[in-house]
Amino acid sequence: MKKYNIKTTDVELLKKWYYLMTLGRALDEKAPAYLLQSLGWSFHAPYAGHDGIQLAIGQVFTKGEDFLFPYYRDMLTALSAGMTAEELILNGISKATDPGSGGRHMSNHFAKPEWHIENISSATGTHDLHAAGVARAMVYYDHKGVVITSHGESASSEGFVYEAVNGASLERLPVIFVWQDNGYGISVPKKDQTAARKVADNFSGFKNLKIIHCNGKDVFDSMNAMTEAREYALLNRNPVIVHANCVRIGSHSNSDKDTLYRDENELAYVKEADPLLKFRRMLLRYKRLTEEDLKEIEEKAKKDLAAANRKALTAPDPDPKSIFNYVLPEPYEPEKYKDGTHRETEGEKKFFVTAINETLKAEFRHNPNTFIWGQDVANRDKGGVFNVTKGMQQEFGEARVFSAPIAEDYIVGTANGMSRFDPKIRVVIEGAEFADYFWPAVEQYVECTHEYWRSNGQFVPNVTLRLASGGYIGGGLYHSQNLEGAL
Structure with a gap:
């Protein structure tokens, strides 16, 4: 397996990574301005502090082979995977040309289904089950690829996440579960989520499951962890959990005020741990790039974001009448008995x-x-x-x-x-x-x-x-209820 470090990584690749991280951070910081201007982006979950692991997820994702299920904080993940800043803004301000949902989905939910960067819901962690299902198909059809599903560490408390890991372990499915651990589920600290300091350790007894811990703030540790995870999942057809230790530099979202539950010392610490600034310092310290190189990249990211912003703002809004489109698929039309009726004398009677x-x-x-x-x-x-x-x-x-x-x-x-x-x-x-x-x-x-x-x-x-329902066997509760009304 190729190992990445500051000394041996190709300079052009380092430039690419720094550009993506700089562009992503600039967009992450600009997103709240759209709401202030009443342009959209009503929900924004800043990713700053998750930079290393999100860059790595996107870089490891292989278009045409893999499926990616990013969660609502995965802005840099989507950018690193190949989506453009313009496409991310189109989602944020709900334009009709948003590739993921045509402006229908909540902002900060980035997707490009044609690349299999999947459109997921806001119910965090539910997509782990979808990832396992895709991986099952990959195995059945002998497809070379993996499924990457990502969310925060607190979502791993959900029962359906346990079901997904259990099923992937049982069926030996090539799923990479990436848990970005920033220590909080909105304002709930990790200590109130699970007894284990590292939530992935709760799953250490699962057979066929590999667990990799990494520093999600560090580009190279994250790249090595994700590269190892993908190679292992491909070679062994087994699931992997990548537990990435991150920090959340800002609030959970634009509707959260983290100063109500974080003290000044903690806020100062997370700012000092900024992965982007750490990466910049490393590039200079090891003389891989000069100050002039970095400023040139930063200026390019600034110009590219401005251009993306201008194009996105002029994109068409969804037609309000289209709200009734795609509510239900077209119904199945039978070739026989088109009027929905038939005579009891036709055909053989069967149970x-x-x-x-x-x-x-x-x-x-x-x-x-x-x-x-x-x-x-x-x-x-x-x-x-x-x-x-x-x-x-x-x-x-x-x-x-x-x-x-x-x-x-x-x-x-x-x-x-x-x-x-x-x-x-x-x-x-x-x-x-x-x-x-x-x-x-x-x-x-x-x-x-x-x-x-x-x-x-x-x-x-x-x-x-x-589903089998009804009173035929007279079983009472849990054997004879009819659910049609509720469903």
């Missing part, structure tokens, strides 16, 4: 469960890119509690028909993710053996429902969710 089973088998034969998983879906000769999948694993194999962990969020979230890999993929999921048990997956169900609108029609999960 409902038999009809479902035969329909699934017919579709699996028709489309080899169809999959089904869920709770108690297939184990030897058992085809689930209702025999819906009877005989399917034997005919179509364990890679297409399999039982998932009893983790409803994981079942639904990975379906969302797997269908992102290729639009030809179709997924059927048994969300729970009985509909009553589906409640833990509701947040991922909701995620699925607004993907189409939020991405401006660029993505909709190709997922059919099957």
Whole structure:
């Protein structure tokens, strides 16, 4: 594995990194001005203090091979991965030409789906499940690439993050979970999130999982950690957690006032730990670049940001009438029984469960890119509690028909993710053996429902969710409830 350090890294690469870091920081500092001028950027989460790890994520991301799920603080990550300053501003001020959502999504949520820099929601950490689903598809289709998913350390307290790590470890999926640890979840200190000082250590007992700790403030340590993580995930088809120690120089966001919970000593410390200034000092100390070189780069970044700003401000705003576009995909139009009716005398009478089973088998034969998983879906000769999948694993194999962990969020979230890999993929999921048990997956169900609108029609999960509900067996609570109204 190539190791990066200040003495041996190519000078042109050092210039590129310094340019990206300088341009990113300039935009990070400019973002609040758009709100002051009533131009947009109503939500801004400054990344300053995360510079090393975010530069590294973007540099390691390989367009055409990898998928990247950045979170709302990942401005430099997106810039380093190849997005332009103009594209980032288009998101910030909600322009119609924003490549991620056409101005629909919340500001500071950067995406470029055509490059597989994915559009994610504001519910931080939920995208870990989508990342695992994409990685499952990579393994099945023998695709050379990894999935990188990123968020803060506090999001790792979420149950669905545990489900994602557990599932990726179980299935041996090439996912890199990057946790940017700045010590706070908004104003909640890390000590109130977890007993472990480094949250990744909570996962140290997981089989097939590699954990790498790095200094997220340091460019070279971060580059080495991310390079090692990608090479390991590719070679071993195993997940990796990269735990990056950072600082948060500013507030959590523009709606947060960190002086209410941080004292002067802490605020002075985080400013002294500024990764950009540290990198600048190193370049001078080791005589890799001169003061004139650095000022030239800084001037170029300043001019490029001004040009990007001018172009973004003249971009068109979304048409208010378009708000009703991409609310729901076009409905399926049947070729037979187009009027929605048929005569009972047509065809052979069958039990409902038999009809479902035969329909699934017919579709699996028709489309080899169809999959089904869920709770108690297939184990030897058992085809689930209702025999819906009877005989399917034997005919179509364990890679297409399999039982998932009893983790409803994981079942639904990975379906969302797997269908992102290729639009030809179709997924059927048994969300729970009985509909009553589906409640833990509701947040991922909701995620699925607004993907189409939020991405401006660029993505909709190709997922059919099957739940058994009703009073047939007279099971009372948790075996006979009807959820249709709530869903």
